Amino acid sequence: MSFDGFFTHAIVHELNSTLKTGRVARISQPYPAELIITIRAQRHNYALLLSANPTYPRVQVTEVPFTNPAVPTNFTMTMRKYLDGAILEGVEQVGNDRIIRLTFNTRDELGDSQRLLLISEIMARHSNISLVNEKTGKIIDTVKHVGADQNRVRLLLPGATFIMPPKQDKADPYLPNQIYSDLVRQYQEPAELAKQLQAHYEGLGHDTARDLADRLLASDHLPTTYQQFIQHFDQPDPVIIDDRKKDFMAFPPLNAAGELQHFTTLSALLDSYYQQKAQQDRSKELAGQVLKVIKNELKKDRRKVKKLNQQLADASQADQYRIRGEILTTYLGKLTPGMDAITLPNFYDDNKPLKISLSPELSPSRNAQKYFTKYDKLKASVAHVNEQLKLANAEIEYFENIQNQIELASPADIQEIRLELQQEGYIKRKHKGKKQRKVRASKPEQFHTSDGTVVLVGKNNLQNDRLSFKTANKNEIWLHVKDIPGSHVVIRDTNPSDETILEAAQLAAYFSKGRDSDNVPVDYLPAKRLRKPNGAKPGFVTFTGQKTLRVTPKKLTN
Known part of the structure; x- marks a missing residue:
C-alpha cells in the first residue's frame, strides 16, 4: 500500500487519539524536507514527523532518533517563533485526500489568541508543509517555496494566500453511495474492478483498491462488506507484507501473499518500513x-x-x-659551435653510432654539461618523488575508505565524516568567527554473534580511532579486512571461540569494500598490537603478528 487517502484517514485517527490537546515542546528540522515537532500529550513526549521528502512523504509519530544540524534553518x-x-x-x-491539517491554538505578539494551520500535503515530488494563519488565509512559511515559474495555479510562498490543491472529481468513499454496487455488476475481474474503483473513489491507492475489489467480489452482501472495509481504517491492524518486496497496509488484505509482520500502531509500522530506506536516502542527501x-x-x-610515475x-x-654527457666529453674536439646534433660511437654499446641532440646556442662543453646536469637532477628527484608517491597513494586509500564508509553510513555517520573532513582541511568551515562545535565520535554499531558475544563496528574514522584505542581492551580481538578499505571491528572478549571469530570476520568483510566478494581475507589480532603513527590520518593504524581468515561477507543481527 502506498500512503493513500485511506491510509491517511487511518493515521489521522491515530494522531488525534494520541496527540490531541498536546502542547508543542520542541521543534527541529533534522533534514531539509522533514520537520520534527515534539508534542507533550498524555504525560508523554511524542516526536511528530512531517516529511515532504519526494520519495518518502508521510506524517507519523516516530521513535527513530534524529541528529539536528548545528545551525537551524x-x-x-519560523516554526519555533509561531x-x-x-x-x-x-x-x-x-x-x-492525502492532505492533513493540524490546527494549533497559540497567542500572537500582542497576547491575543490565534489559530494556525500546519498543512501537510503528501503528494510525492509535490509534497510540502505549509504554516497558514487561519483567519487571514495567508501563508507564514513553507518548507519548499514554490513560485509562479514552477506552478501558475498555486503560489506557495510567505505572504501568499494559501490555495488547496485542485480537487479531483471523485466520490468521497466515506459519504453514502452505491457506486461500488454498480461497478461490481459491471466488472467481475478483480484487476479491472480495482481499476474502476480507483477511477471513481477519492484517495484509493492501487493495493487498497485491489483488496476492496477482492472483498466485494467474494461478498454475499455488498453494503455490509463495504462498510466493514472502510471501518477497518478506524481500527487498523497494521502489517508489513514480505512477498519478494515489502508492502505495508492498515490491516491484512483478504488475499495476503507472503509473511505478515504485525505492529501495534501505524506509526510503529512506518518506522519499521521506512527506517532503512529513508536512512539511506537521507545519507545520500547529506553526503x-x-x-x-x-x-x-x-x-x-x-x-x-600519474605525473609522479x-x-x-x-x-x-x-x-x-x-652516457651522452660522457660521449660528448670524450669527443669534445669533434663538436663545433652551432651544431644541433652529432652522431658519435657509443662505447657503452659496441661503438654503435648514437645520434645526440645539441643546443646550437651552447658551446660544446656546455652541451656536455647540460646532459650531466639533467642526469644529476633526475637521480636526485627519485627519493622525493617516491615520498610524494607514497603520500598520494595513502591519501587515495584514505578517500576510498571514506567512500566505502558512506555506502553503509547513517545520517549521523555522514555528519561525523563531514566534520572529520573539515578537521583535516578538505572542507572549509563556515562561520569562521563563531566557536566551532567540537568533533566527537558517536558510539560504534553493536552486533551479537550466535553465542551472544558483543561485536563492535566503527562506521567512520572517528569511531574507528576511538574503538581501537579507547574502547577496546588490550587483549580483546581486533579485526580488519586485509589490504582494502573497511571498518575496524572489535570482539568484546579476550578469548573468543573460533565460531565467534569467524562471524566477526564475516562482519568485518561486510563492512568493507569487499562486501560483494565471496572470498575476503580478514586479519585479526589482540588490540594491544595496534599502533598509530604520528601524524597519520584518522582511521589509519599499523600492526604486526596478525592471523588471517578467508570468509564470505555476512551481516549479523544487532
Whole structure:
C-alpha cells in the first residue's frame, strides 16, 4: 500500500487519539524536507514527523532518533517563533485526500489568541508543509517555496494566500453511495474492478483498491462488506507484507501473499518500513557535498600519481643522459659551435653510432654539461618523488575508505565524516568567527554473534580511532579486512571461540569494500598490537603478528 487517502484517514485517527490537546515542546528540522515537532500529550513526549521528502512523504509519530544540524534553518526558526508552546486542537484530513491539517491554538505578539494551520500535503515530488494563519488565509512559511515559474495555479510562498490543491472529481468513499454496487455488476475481474474503483473513489491507492475489489467480489452482501472495509481504517491492524518486496497496509488484505509482520500502531509500522530506506536516502542527501569533495580530491591525487610515475619512468632513463654527457666529453674536439646534433660511437654499446641532440646556442662543453646536469637532477628527484608517491597513494586509500564508509553510513555517520573532513582541511568551515562545535565520535554499531558475544563496528574514522584505542581492551580481538578499505571491528572478549571469530570476520568483510566478494581475507589480532603513527590520518593504524581468515561477507543481527 502506498500512503493513500485511506491510509491517511487511518493515521489521522491515530494522531488525534494520541496527540490531541498536546502542547508543542520542541521543534527541529533534522533534514531539509522533514520537520520534527515534539508534542507533550498524555504525560508523554511524542516526536511528530512531517516529511515532504519526494520519495518518502508521510506524517507519523516516530521513535527513530534524529541528529539536528548545528545551525537551524530559517523554516525551523519560523516554526519555533509561531508554534512554540502552542496547543494542538486537532488533526483532520481534507476529504479523503492525502492532505492533513493540524490546527494549533497559540497567542500572537500582542497576547491575543490565534489559530494556525500546519498543512501537510503528501503528494510525492509535490509534497510540502505549509504554516497558514487561519483567519487571514495567508501563508507564514513553507518548507519548499514554490513560485509562479514552477506552478501558475498555486503560489506557495510567505505572504501568499494559501490555495488547496485542485480537487479531483471523485466520490468521497466515506459519504453514502452505491457506486461500488454498480461497478461490481459491471466488472467481475478483480484487476479491472480495482481499476474502476480507483477511477471513481477519492484517495484509493492501487493495493487498497485491489483488496476492496477482492472483498466485494467474494461478498454475499455488498453494503455490509463495504462498510466493514472502510471501518477497518478506524481500527487498523497494521502489517508489513514480505512477498519478494515489502508492502505495508492498515490491516491484512483478504488475499495476503507472503509473511505478515504485525505492529501495534501505524506509526510503529512506518518506522519499521521506512527506517532503512529513508536512512539511506537521507545519507545520500547529506553526503552530496562530502562525495563531491572526495571525488575532486581523488581526481587530483590520481592525476598526481600519474605525473609522479612518469617522473620515475624518466628517472629510470637517467643513465642515458650520463652516457651522452660522457660521449660528448670524450669527443669534445669533434663538436663545433652551432651544431644541433652529432652522431658519435657509443662505447657503452659496441661503438654503435648514437645520434645526440645539441643546443646550437651552447658551446660544446656546455652541451656536455647540460646532459650531466639533467642526469644529476633526475637521480636526485627519485627519493622525493617516491615520498610524494607514497603520500598520494595513502591519501587515495584514505578517500576510498571514506567512500566505502558512506555506502553503509547513517545520517549521523555522514555528519561525523563531514566534520572529520573539515578537521583535516578538505572542507572549509563556515562561520569562521563563531566557536566551532567540537568533533566527537558517536558510539560504534553493536552486533551479537550466535553465542551472544558483543561485536563492535566503527562506521567512520572517528569511531574507528576511538574503538581501537579507547574502547577496546588490550587483549580483546581486533579485526580488519586485509589490504582494502573497511571498518575496524572489535570482539568484546579476550578469548573468543573460533565460531565467534569467524562471524566477526564475516562482519568485518561486510563492512568493507569487499562486501560483494565471496572470498575476503580478514586479519585479526589482540588490540594491544595496534599502533598509530604520528601524524597519520584518522582511521589509519599499523600492526604486526596478525592471523588471517578467508570468509564470505555476512551481516549479523544487532
